[in-house]
Amino acid sequence: MQILVCVKQVPDTEAKVLVAEDGVSISERDITFIMNPYDEYAVEAAVRIKEASTEDVSISLVTVGPPRADDALRLGVAMGAGSAVRVWDQGLEGLDGGAVAMVLGVVAQRTGFDLILCGRIAIDDAMGEVPLRLAARLGLPHANAVTELTVESGSARARCEVEGGSQVIELTLPAVVTAQKGLNEPRYPAIPAIMKARRMPIEVHTLESLGLDLDQVRAASRTHVEGLDVPPARGAGRVIEADLPDEAARELARLLRDEAKVL
Amino acid sequence: MSGDIYVFCETKDGGFRRVCGELLTQFRGVADAGQQALCAIVVGAPVADELPQLSEWAADKVVHVTSPQLSDTPEALAAALTALARDAAPSLLVFGNTPLARAVAPRVAEGLDAAFVGDAVAMDRQDDGLHLVRPVYGSKLLCRVGVPSDSPAVITVRPNALGFAEVQASAPTLEDVEVMLDTDQRMSTVVETAVKTGGRVSLQEAEIIVSGGRGLGDGQGFAVIEELADALGGAVGASRVAVDSGWISVDHQVGQTGKAVSPNLYVACGISGAIQHFAGMGSSRVIVAINKDPDCPMCEKADYTLVGDLYKLAPALAAELRRMSDES
Numbered sequence: 347m348q349i350l351v352c353v354k355q356v357p358d359t360e361a362k363v364l365v366a367e368d369g370v371s372i373s374e375r376d377i378t379f380i381m382n383p384y385d386e387y388a389v390e391a392a393v394r395i396k397e398a399s400t401e402d403v404s405i406s407l408v409t410v411g412p413p414r415a416d417d418a419l420r421l422g423v424a425m426g427a428g429s430a431v432r433v434w435d436q437g438l439e440g441l442d443g444g445a446v447a448m449v450l451g452v453v454a455q456r457t458g459f460d461l462i463l464c465g466r467i468a469i470d471d472a473m474g475e476v477p478l479r480l481a482a483r484l485g486l487p488h489a490n491a492v493t494e495l496t497v498e499s500g501s502a503r504a505r506c507e508v509e510g511g512s513q514v515i516e517l518t519l520p521a522v523v524t525a526q527k528g529l530n531e532p533r534y535p536a537i538p539a540i541m542k543a544r545r546m547p548i549e550v551h552t553l554e555s556l557g558l559d560l561d562q563v564r565a566a567s568r569t570h571v572e573g574l575d576v577p578p579a580r581g582a583g584r585v586i587e588a589d590l591p592d593e594a595a596r597e598l599a600r601l602l603r604d605e606a607k608v609l
Numbered sequence: 610m611s612g613d614i615y616v617f618c619e620t621k622d623g624g625f626r627r628v629c630g631e632l633l634t635q636f637r638g639v640a641d642a643g644q645q646a647l648c649a650i651v652v653g654a655p656v657a658d659e660l661p662q663l664s665e666w667a668a669d670k671v672v673h674v675t676s677p678q679l680s681d682t683p684e685a686l687a688a689a690l691t692a693l694a695r696d697a698a699p700s701l702l703v704f705g706n707t708p709l710a711r712a713v714a715p716r717v718a719e720g721l722d723a724a725f726v727g728d729a730v731a732m733d734r735q736d737d738g739l740h741l742v743r744p745v746y747g748s749k750l751l752c753r754v755g756v757p758s759d760s761p762a763v764i765t766v767r768p769n770a771l772g773f774a775e776v777q778a779s780a781p782t783l784e785d786v787e788v789m790l791d792t793d794q795r796m797s798t799v800v801e802t803a804v805k806t807g808g809r810v811s812l813q814e815a816e817i818i819v820s821g822g823r824g825l826g827d828g829q830g831f832a833v834i835e836e837l838a839d840a841l842g843g844a845v846g847a848s849r850v851a852v853d854s855g856w857i858s859v860d861h862q863v864g865q866t867g868k869a870v871s872p873n874l875y876v877a878c879g880i881s882g883a884i885q886h887f888a889g890m891g892s893s894r895v896i897v898a899i900n901k902d903p904d905c906p907m908c909e910k911a912d913y914t915l916v917g918d919l920y921k922l923a924p925a926l927a928a929e930l931r932r933m934s935d936e937s
Contacts, residue, residue, distance in 0.1 A: 359865050359885050363746040372746065383866055443715075443725065471745050471752075471867055472729045475715040482719035487684055487797035490712035493859070495678070497662055503800070507860060509621065509708045509811055511804035517680060517797040527866055528859045568724035568760050572740065572753040577891070583912035585903060595925035598897065601913060602736050606895045608874040609841075609930070 347403045347497075349392045350459040352428065352450055352477070355386040355411050355418040356470040365574045370440065372574065380420040386425075386558045387525035390532040392463050392546035393426035395497050405430050408453045410413035410438060410446050416548055424535035424543035431452040431457065435553045437560040443471075447479035452556050454484060459520055461502065466524040474524075478507025489515045491526040612700030612761065612917055613637060613646040615672070618663070618689065619709055620654050624640035625662060627814055628705030628768040633666035634924045635771045636703060639734045640669070645700065648672050649781070653679055660781065667776035672697075678790040682797050683712035685790065689725040691720035692788035699761065701739070705763040711801065718763035725763050726754050730770040730871065730892060739764075747888030768814040769871045770892070801856070810844050812861065817874045818845030820863055821851055824879020824919055826901060829857030834878060835922045840934075846890075848869070848880045864889035878919045882907025899923060 357363060358378040366373040381389075389407070396403035405427040409415045412434055419430040454462060455546050462476035462484075462521035490503035493512065496503045502517045508525050517523075535543070553560055586601070588594035603609040615635050618629040633649060640647040649668040651659070656673045663671050676689050686709075694702055694717070702717065705712035706728045718725035730751075731742040738758035745752045756762045812818065819841060821834040833844070838845045846868075847861040863870055865888035875893035880886060881897070882905055890896070891910070898911035899919045908914045915922045 357746065359747060359888075361746075363749045365750065372750070415857070444719070447719065457643070469747060470787070472743075472747075472869070473715075473725070475712050475718070475725050475727060478715035479719040479725070482687075482716045486683075487796065488712075488716070490683060491708065506712070507708060508712075508802075508804060511802070511860075513799055513803070514801035515797050516800045521797070526859075527862070532759055538644070543794070568757055569726055570755050570868070572755050575751045575753065577744075577748065577751050580891070580896070580910045580912075582909055583896075583914060585908070585914045585916060587916075591917065591921040592929070593927040594917070594922060595929045598915055598926060599929045602874065606874070606912065608895050609933070 347401060347460045348458050349395065349403060349405045349461045349463060350454055350457055351385070351388050351392050351405060351407050351422065352462065352464045352480070353389065353407055353409050353418050353422055354382045354403045354465070354468045354603070355409065355415040356382045356468055359469065369407045369573050370571045379414055379417065379461070381421050382465050382468045382528070384467060384469070384525055386532040387527065387529045388463040388465050389422045389427060391491075391495055391525055392529045394530060396426065402444065406431065406457050408433070408450060408457070409450050410434070418544065419548055420543040421535070423546050424539040424566055425533060429549070430546070431549045431551065431555075433551045433556065435560065437553065437564070441564065442569045443473055443475035443479060445563045445567035447476050447483055449553070449556070449558065450476065450480050451483040452558060453551070456556070459606070461497065461519055462486070463520065464524045466526050484522075485562065486520055486522050487513045487517045488522040488524070489517055490524050492523050493526050493528040495511055495523060495529065499547050610684070614871070615648050615650050615694065615699040615702045616668070617702065617703060617704045617710070618651050620647045626707065628704060628707070630666045631771050631773055632705060632766060633663070633668055633701050634774040634776045635732075637667045637774060637776045639739070642734055644753045646670055648699070649672060650690070650693070652686060656783070660783065663781055664778050667779045668781045670776060670781055671781045673783065674788060675785065676788045676790055681799050683709065684716070684797055687713045687716040687720065688790040689788050690717045692790060693786060694721050694761070701761070704763070704765045706767045710765045714763050714765050720764065721761055723761040724756055724761050725758060726764045728869065729764055729766045732771070739775060744869065744892065747824040747885060748869070749884070749888070753885050754787050767869065767871055769873070771817060812844045812846055812863070812868055813870055815844035815870070817841045818846045818863070818870060818872045819843050819876040819878065820846030820848065820880060821857070821878050822848035822880030823850040823885075825851065825856065830852070830879070830920070831857055833920060837876065837878070837923045837927045840930040841876070843874070843876070848886050860927050877897050877907050877911070878923055880907055883924050884912060922928070
């Protein structure tokens with residue numbers, strides 16, 4: 347069985363994110379990049395399927411990103427993936443999820459797949475667009491926001507988060523599954539595995555080497571970022587002082603009703 | 610811009626979700642400016658009883674979609690909406706950003722060769738098209754996105770973000786449309802559904818949320834949070850620490866790796882306010898912090914802060930709110 351895991355490198359959640367001079371991207375100075383946390387669940391799920399399976403399972407990683415994104419791929423390899431592909435082209439800078447899904451679709455068809463695993467969203471743009479576009483492109487069934495996954499002989503069972511609970515979906519493979527928090531606890535790779543992953547060759551592609559034409563990929567990117575803004579700061583509010591909890595509660599309830607008008 | 614504006618009307622517990630009303634009333638102005646029809650799209654469930662509601666929300670037309678092949682998987686719904694929109698060619702298909710929409714909308718966008726913008730919190734229609742604002746990088750920045758006017762677009766809008774617009778009631782026409790699904794696209798089946806019905810309002814649509822965090826000390830503490838949420842008629846949220854400690858299930862988590870919410874009132878109990886938590890609730894209209902540390906980041910950003918023991922303050926507030934509602 348061939349599992350393809352799509353990963354993305356994103357700024358660390360602690361990172362102080364500043365708008366770059368162009369006004370439409372962020373300044374990368376002083377930013378630590380990590381593998382998108384939801385993609386880590388996806389990689390871990392793939393490795394667990396491989397470990398539990400009696401058949402031969404191979405795991406490939408793919409990312410669309412600049413050279414620094416190799417670090418995310420190497421983490422995935424250290425966790426247990428067998429190979430990694432990175433696609434980059436200057437022309438991809440600033441293109442949206444429609445373009446990324448097109449590129450990933452071409453890579454998926456080259457590597458082959460029985461199962462495509464992705465994170466539910468990436469924590470940078472939080473769009474949750476690419477995996478479902480990819481499923482539609484490839485004509486595959488999908489399970490979104492999955493918290494439990496079992497795979498056996500050509501089918502998968504996935505527990506998906508839905509409003510107010512969960513739903514178990516049975517999918518005939520090949521399929522696209524997106525990982526939600528709770529699916530697993532990603533492992534910390536051992537030092538020897540990290541060392542080995544550093545030496546692992548990463549297959550790097552440009553659009554041209556994938557047989558894609560930049561104009562065609564651009565046409566799949568239909569939105570454009572007009573600007574990034576810092577949200578208005580929230581000023582410090584009012585501290586309600588009172589000796590007794592009842593008095594403080596009464597004052598707060600009054601303010602919520604009469605001043606904030608939220609009750 | 611040509612082509613109608615379609616608003617997908619998701620039902621819950623037998624009625625339309627509140628966000629459907631926000632979207633229909635807010636997009637009324639967009640439709641008028643572009644001389645487009647505003648259509649409420651209802652898939653599956655019968656609609657006859659709901660027409661007065663959709664009239665109040667100013668829909669020009671109600672499109673009731675059925676299909677003999679419809680099942681309850683997100684793919685089937687995506688296939689039905691794709692089939693409908695391929696024929697009718699709306700310029701815009703709008704969803705509330707709910708768990709169902711997240712499992713459906715991008716798939717529809719791809720099927721229509723359409724643009725996709727998710728989780729919009731503000732919008733502005735100009736002559737050159739629609740401009741949306743969405744939080745990115747854990748709400749540390751807001752991204753302005755232009756939606757092209759020369760290609761169709763699928764967008765999702767965060768519940769509570771736009772609110773209701775004042776509209777005049779309409780007299781919508783009802784159109785029944787049967788669509789045939791591309792059966793190759795329908796390869797998954799639902800084998801089990803475990804959903805709590807009734808009970809509290811959903812986290813993302815709630816106008817009021819009471820959340821608990823590390824300061825609770827243990828999982829028992831959520832009894833106090835629930836009591837306050839009940840007194841306010843709100844939903845229960847939680848910080849990552851509370852979820853990771855096993856005090857409450859992950860579907861309650863608010864934050865960068867949980868849900869992003871925009872309620873009218875967010876009451877943070879024992880939550881220090883890490884930036885990852887703030888990422889999920891920083892756009893709340895009014896924030897109340899109940900915390901023993903007045904210098905914590907949450908208290909610095911809250912509109913109102915109660916300093917002290919949350920086990921005393923939260924029940925006192927719940928009691929006061931109950932007293933107030935008994936009086937009125």
